[in-house]
Amino acid sequence: MSTMPDETTTLAQAPPPAPPPVHIRVGQGLRRTQNWIQFVKFMAVGGSGYAVNIGVYALVHEAIGIGHLRSATAAFLVAVFNNFWWNRHWTFGARAGHAGFQAARFFAVSTVAFFFALGISQLLVSTTSLPDVISQAISIVVATPLNFIGNKMWSFGSSVPRR
Secondary structure (H helix, E strand, C coil), X not given: CCCCCCHHHHHHHCCCCCCCCHHHHHHHXXXXXHHHHHHHHHHHHHXXXXXHHHHHHHHHHHHCCCCHHXXXXXXXXXXXXXXXXXXXXXXXXXXXXXXXXXXXHHHHHHHXXXXXXXXXXXXXXXXXXXXXXXXXXXXXXXXXXXXXXXXHHHHCCCCCCEX
16 A cells, blocks of 8 residues: 655655846845945945055055055055944944854955955056056955955855854
8 A cells, every 4th residue: 555745744855945046136136225225335334444445555555665465455454444343333234243253254255355356456557557556446446346245145144143
């Protein structure tokens, strides 16, 4: 005598549905007003970090005479602290998340974006006649979308442990 599996057994063994393809998720994300508000806030915080970054870069590179790669590194380290605090408290309103986990993830995303920007800066400095500070400024703008998406989805996303 053959028995048929009951509904609970069948449902429990069914694989979870596959997430929609990336282009669908991106399209859905682009239609959410809250994402655009966060992006505008992120850009405002980025503007303050940008000013800090360029200021520190100019001070270290121009006034002290340190090379452009080391100057960019020093500028990044100062600006990343500024940006973490403002993004955590204002842009993403993620105060309930564990600050240590958020900081580690924020630093990781920022480091990836930094090295991407550093590559752009090196390319511009070595292949164009643009001043070093202008090359640095352009490289930061180019890396901004990568930085926003990484921080929104991972650093301050729902997967970050709560306090």
